[in-house]
Structure formats: structure tokens, C-alpha cells
Amino acid sequence: MSIMVTGATGQLGSLIMENLLQLVPSSQIIACVRDLEKAKDLLEKGVEIRFGDYDQPDSLVEAFSGVANLLFISSSHPDDNVRLIQHSEVVNVALKAGVKHLLYTGFAFPPKGQIPANHVHLLTEQMILKSGIDYTFLRNALYMDFINVLGLKEAIQNGELITYPGNWLFNSVTRKDLALATAVVLTTTGHHNQIYELAAPRSWDFDELAEILSELSGTRIVHRQDSNIQHWIYSFLAKLDTASTSNDMEERLMGRPVTTLKESIVTFLQNE
Structure with a gap:
């Protein structure tokens, strides 16, 4: 059966495609992209390429015609109102095209109760439920990449990791792990009408981050909170549930432990 991935050349989409190509024949995979030029390497690997733009x-x-399993990667548009319109079009077209299974990448541990008017992911999930299409909700935790904006290199140089005050806890995971878990869902059975919270099984805090930086750098790094810190990341983090944990990735999908905080930091420091 055909598997289509929207946004197949994006950061997450491209990693999902890599995993899919290791799990199923390329003839079963369709990439839905906005820029056909960026998908040339996928075409060379035998993947069918189709143009599709949420706008x-x-x-x-045309893109969704004949597609059985559609992985709908959420829009990255900065305006939530625009995103909802885009998502609505995707769901409506998927229904008309006869898509059998619609998988959607949302955000882990959304708020319970009445859906906030600006919660794009929950509202999109509701659209999918109302459509009647078999679904799988892949609720992704915070990407581990966010630690890149915390000034790790500066912390090593100055001996201090300075963060905004708060009882911060993080269930973040790497895009590579999310891509593997998603590819497993796309290529195995038993996932229809399921919800997966794709988060780490244990959380970590900034004290632990400072300890790992100390270990990796060979110098003592202390963690200090300072209310004078000004950075958009903290207001963003405060709106999310970054503390709740889940065993879905390790036990139900990947069959191996998620990439650890230490392993992730090594990769980020090497890339700086």
C-alpha cells in the first residue's frame, strides 16, 4: 500500500524518508513537496514525487489521488490562523481523495478539557476525528534542538549555564528518534485510531545539563538562574508541557532507548 509523506524534504520529513527507505521498497513511498527541485535525490532513489502545497x-x-496512508506533517507557517486554514484543506482533500489512514504530527501532552482557541494541533485532531478517516496522532515532544539556543558554548567558556528562573523539566527527544518512531508506525500494523505521546521516558533539568557539560568539557560548569535573562525561548517553553513523560517511543515503537541528553549534546557541540 502507498505511503505518502507531506513536507518530505523538511527537517523532520527528510529523516522520516531516510527511515522509510530502509524499511519498505521505494516503490511504496510517495513524497509530497512544494519544491520539486529539492526532491531530486528522492527521485533518484525510486521515490515518486508529487507537487503539493497547503496553500x-x-x-x-492531484497529489493525494490513490494514496492509502498519508502522513500529514503540520504546517510551519508562523500565523496560527493560516495554519488552521491549511490544515482544514489537507483534511478535506484527504477525505475526498479516499485516503484510508491519516497520520498527523501534533505536539505532545496537549491541555485537557476545553480546547484553547489558538491550539492548532488539538483543533486539527478534532477536524480529523470529525472526518471519520482512520487516524493516528503522533504527538511529538519538544525537539532536543532547542538546547542550541541556551548558549552551551558560552557556558563552557564562562563556567556558568545561566537560565531564566523556573522549575524547568524537559521530555525532549531528537528529530532522528521521532523520525524512526514515525517510520515504524507507517510500515507496521496495529496503529489505526491510536494516539502516541512521542516523548522521552524520563525528564531532565538544567542542573543535569550543567553536569553533563562539565563532564564533556572537563571543566566545572555551574547552573545559575537569573531573572534578567531575556530570551524568547522561555516564554515559548512556558506554554508547553515539557515535563510529562511517555514510554511510547521506547517500548511501543522504537524497540530501543531514545537518544540520551549526553549523546545529543555531543552532537550539538561537534556541530558548533
Whole structure:
């Protein structure tokens, strides 16, 4: 059966495609992209490429034709109102095209109770439920990449990791782990009408981050909170549930432990 991935050349989408190509024949995979030029390498590997743009519903009608399993990677548009319109078009076209299984990448541990008017992911999940299409909700935790904006290199140089005050806990995971878990869902059975919280099984805090930086750098790094710190990341983090944990990735999907904080930091420091 065909598997389509939207946003197949994006940061997450490209990693999912890499995993899919290791799990199923390329003839079963379809990449839905906005820029055909960026998908040349996938075409060379035998993947079918189709043009599809969330802002152009007509393009989605042709793109989704004959697709059985559709992985709908959420829009990255900065305006939530625009994102909801885009998502609505994707769901509507998927229903009309006869898509059998719609998988959606949302955000882990959304708020319970009444859905906030600005919660794009929960509202999109509701659209999918109302459509009647078999679904799988892949609720991704905070990408581990966010630690890149915390000034790790500066912390090593100055001996201090300075963060905004708060009882911060993080369930973050790497894009590579999310991509593997998603590819497993796409290529195995038993996932229809399931919800997966794709988060780490244990959380970590900034004290632990400072300890690992100390170990890796060979110098003592202390963690200090300072209310004078000004950075957009903290207001963003405060809106999310970054503390709740889940065994879905390790026990139900990946069959191996998630990449640890230490392993992730090594990669980020090497790339700086």
C-alpha cells in the first residue's frame, strides 16, 4: 500500500524518508513537496514525487489521488490562523481523495478539557476525528534542538549555564528518534485510531545539563538562574508541557532507548 509523506524534504520529513527507505521498497513511498527541485535525490532513489502545497488545495487533490496512508506533517507557517486554514484543506482533500489512514504530527501532552482557541494541533485532531478517516496522532515532544539556543558554548567558556528562573523539566527527544518512531508506525500494523505521546521516558533539568557539560568539557560548569535573562525561548517553553513523560517511543515503537541528553549534546557541540 502507498505511503505518502507531506513536507518530505523538511527537517523532520527528510529523516522520516531516510527511515522509510530502509524499511519498505521505494516503490511504496510517495513524497509530497512544494519544491520539486529539492526532491531530486528522492527521485533518484525510486521515490515518486508529487507537487503539493497547503496553500493550493487544487494541488493537493492531484497529489493525494490513490494514496492509502498519508502522513500529514503540520504546517510551519508562523500565523496560527493560516495554519488552521491549511490544515482544514489537507483534511478535506484527504477525505475526498479516499485516503484510508491519516497520520498527523501534533505536539505532545496537549491541555485537557476545553480546547484553547489558538491550539492548532488539538483543533486539527478534532477536524480529523470529525472526518471519520482512520487516524493516528503522533504527538511529538519538544525537539532536543532547542538546547542550541541556551548558549552551551558560552557556558563552557564562562563556567556558568545561566537560565531564566523556573522549575524547568524537559521530555525532549531528537528529530532522528521521532523520525524512526514515525517510520515504524507507517510500515507496521496495529496503529489505526491510536494516539502516541512521542516523548522521552524520563525528564531532565538544567542542573543535569550543567553536569553533563562539565563532564564533556572537563571543566566545572555551574547552573545559575537569573531573572534578567531575556530570551524568547522561555516564554515559548512556558506554554508547553515539557515535563510529562511517555514510554511510547521506547517500548511501543522504537524497540530501543531514545537518544540520551549526553549523546545529543555531543552532537550539538561537534556541530558548533
